[in-house]
Each structure stands twice: as C-alpha cells, then as structure tokens.
Ligand code: DOR
C-alpha cells in the first residue's frame with residue numbers, strides 16, 4: 196500500500212446506505228480512496244483500522260443547491276470556507292449556484308471555480324447559469340460550460356421569465372444530459388414582497404409574497420417539461436400548492452424532481468416575528484427589545500404551518516426527492532437592518548444533517564429514506580455515478596455520525612464565514628464526528 200493512500204478498515208459501524216438498501220452492522224474496507232468491500236466481520240489486513248463502536252456510517256451528503264460567493268463576494272463566503280462548512284456538516288459534494296460576480300455563465304468562470312476548489316476539502320461542482328448574466332435574455336453556451344465542468348444549469352435567485360428561453364434551455368440541457376434547476380417565481384406577483392402573504396404579513400404590515408407566485412411558475416415549468424418530454428428539477432418547494440403540482444405531474448409521468456430545504460421543513464411564517472432571544476421572556480422585557488429576525492428572510496419565504504405539514508408529507512412519500520440547503524451566506528451587517536432591506540438567504544450546511552435526523556426522530560423519514568434524500572437521489576439528479584452510495588467501487592466519501600450527541604447551534608462556531616441561521620440556539624441531536632472524501636479525513640472533531 197502506498198503511504199499516500201493507506202488502506203482503511205472501518206469496523207463495527209452501523210452502515211446506512213440507501214444505494215445498497217443496507218441498514219445494519221457492517222465493516223467497510225477502503226483502498227485507494229474507494230470502497231473495496233462491505234461485509235460483516237471483514238477479515239482483511241489494513242494499514243489503519245478504526246473501531247466505530249456502533250457510530251453511524253453514512254454516504255457523504257450531496258447538496259445540489261448551495262451559494263458559495265466566490266468570485267465576487269468573498270467577504271460573505273469563499274469556495275474554501277463554504278467547503279469547510281460542508282464537510283463539518285457531513286456534505287462531501289456541493290453544487291454551487293451561478294449568481295456570483297461575474298456570473299458563472301462562461302467556461303472561464305467555471306474553470307476558475309474548479310481551480311479554487313482543487314484544495315478545498317469537499318468536492319465542489321459548478322452549476323452554470325441558464326442565461327447570459329442571468330439576465331433572462333440569451334442562452335449561455337451550454338456545450339462550452341459542460342466541457343469546462345458544469346454539472347447543471349440554473350439562474351437560481353431568479354426565475355427565467357421568458358418561456359421561449361426556458362424551453363430552449365430545457366431542450367439543450369436534456370441534450371447534454373444535465374439537469375435544469377428551476378427557481379420558480381412569478382416576478383409580478385412576488386413584487387416587493389418580503390415574507391409569505393398570510394396572517395403575519397397582514398398583522399405586521401410587511402409586504403407579502405403569495406404562494407401563488409411560486410405555484411404559477413411551477414405550473415409553467417412543469418408544462419414546458421411535459422410538452423418537451425424532458426426532465427426538470429424544481430428548487431426549494433415551499434407551498435402546499437407547489438407540492439400538489441409536483442404530485443399531479445409525477446402521476447402523469449412527467450420527469451420532474453423536487454427539493455425542500457430544512458428551513459421550509461421546520462419553520463413557518465411565525466418565526467419571522469419571533470424574538471431574537473431564545474430564553475424564556477421575562478416580564479421586564481420591553482417592546483423595544485422585540486425585533487424581527489432577519490435570519491428568517493429568504494426566497495421563497497417561510498410559509499404557513501399547513502404548508503410545512505404538506506412539505507413534510509411530500510418528503511416522507513418521496514414526492515420531494517431531495518433535501519437541499521440553499522446555503523445562502525450573507526455578512527452580519529447586511530442582515531442587521533430593517534426587515535425590508537435585508538437580503539434574502541440563510542445558511543444551512545452545518546445544521547442540515549442534525550435537522551434531517553430530527554425528521555427521523557419525529558417519524559417523517561426512516562434512516563434509509565433520509566440517506567436517500569441527502570445522498571442517493573441528489574447524486575442521481577446530478578448524474579454523479581461515483582458517489583451517493585458506499586457500494587464497492589464508489590468513492591469513499593462518507594461521514595461518521597454520533598446519533599446521540601446533543602449540541603446547541605452556536606453560529607459563532609460555524610466554519611462558514613456567515614452566521615445567518617434561523618436555528619441559532621436550537622438544541623439538536625446527532626453530530627458529524629468525522630468526514631472522509633476519497634478515503635481521506637477532511638473533518639474531525
Ligand atoms: O434566499 C435566497 N437567497 N434565495 C435565493 O433565491 C437566492 C439566495 C442568495 O443568493 O442569497
């Protein structure tokens with residue numbers, strides 16, 4: 196065995212791998228950065244042996260929706276800091292959106308991202324824009340971008356309002372066998388809204404974003420994909436109506452896939468007006484201490500409790516294929532402004548796994564379903580064939596999880612440069628203790 200790539204035996208872990216439909220006590224033998232063998236009571240000679248004593252072994256999570264802010268907004272996040280946050284959260288591959296500056300709409304930017312990612316601890320997969328400059332007018336050179344390494348196309352942050360352009364994007368993306376990831380919103384209905392149009396927008400005087408803004412655009416996107424008989428992926432479903440559109444489309448045989456974020460699965464519109472202070476409010480608390488928490492502002496917005504229930508149900512049924520974070524880092528000072536003025540977006544890479552484990556605890560997902568939503572399905576949607584499962588010959592991209600370990604979300608301890616989480620102060624259970632990429636330790640606590 197070469198010293199650079201020592202072989203490794205992980206013993207006595209609970210392997211949970213949807214790709215092999217395995218959930219049980221297995222040993223994993225890793226050679227040359229790949230899984231060599233998976234069996235009970237493996238009797239092999241390895242350079243290194245780690246006894247996991249019952250800790251969980253999961254394929255590395257794959258996030259098909261993150262925003263790293265490089266190039267252009269390195270003060271919010273860099274490819275390196277984003278990748279460090281990823282591996283701390285158990286993500287071994289992250290696909291990064293194109294809304295950088297310059298926009299990732301040409302091969303030079305894609306190559307730059309891949310170059311910066313060479314020394315990053317996670318695998319960073321560039322998503323190219325759909326339209327030049329994300330202006331919604333002219334298609335990018337998809338062939339060039341695929342050749343440079345783009346894994347998908349998205350104008351995320353914006354919709355593609357021109358249906359003819361969206362049609363051509365769907366046609367070309369399907370020719371190149373790359374997914375089109377659609378941020379669905381009707382711009383006129385979205386207007387200058389900042390939170391969900393509902394009881395809180397009405398009672399608190401904040402401009403609302405109706406669920407209809409999402410639903411109309413999901414309907415249009417699905418209709419185009421159905422007409423063209425091509426696949427399409429819907430980003431961050433947030434509404435019950437959106438879920439029903441995806442349900443009906445899947446039933447008709449449309450090749451539509453969808454994701455939901457942890458924040459839309461755990462929080463509703465009421466979180467917007469929540470106190471920033473999590474401690475029980477004492478009688479001396481003054482109204483002046485009350486404020487909106489701008490770390491609940493994202494697009495699409497947190498919706499009603501009914502919508503959250505519909506998303507959970509859809510995730511459980513597999514109608515929602517994937518949990519994706521929409522990790523959207525912003526600097527503290529940018530969020531420390533009036534609610535109207537704060538930028539949309541919250542971070543998610545370092546809290547997603549523990550929140551997904553809470554879905555398991557609450558009975559929405561089995562452990563195997565959780566792994567399917569976080570590893571197997573995202574790999575399939577992105578067309579990655581060497582990760583997403585720990586079957587023999589796959590990359591040894593994996594996380595070791597202590598399912599019993601409790602921790603409190605402290606944004607100051609994030610590896611991300613950003614702190615804008617709505618989950619600050621939450622007590623979560625389940626922690627990543629080690630992450631491996633290609634058989635090498637990239638994170639350890
Ligand atoms: O909340 C969001 N933040 N939604 C988006 O669509 C874009 C993202 C960002 O880039 O900050």
Ligand code: ZN
Nearest residue numbers: 351352378430
């Ligand atoms: Zn989006």
Ligand code: ZN
Nearest residue numbers: 292351352521
């Ligand atoms: Zn996004």
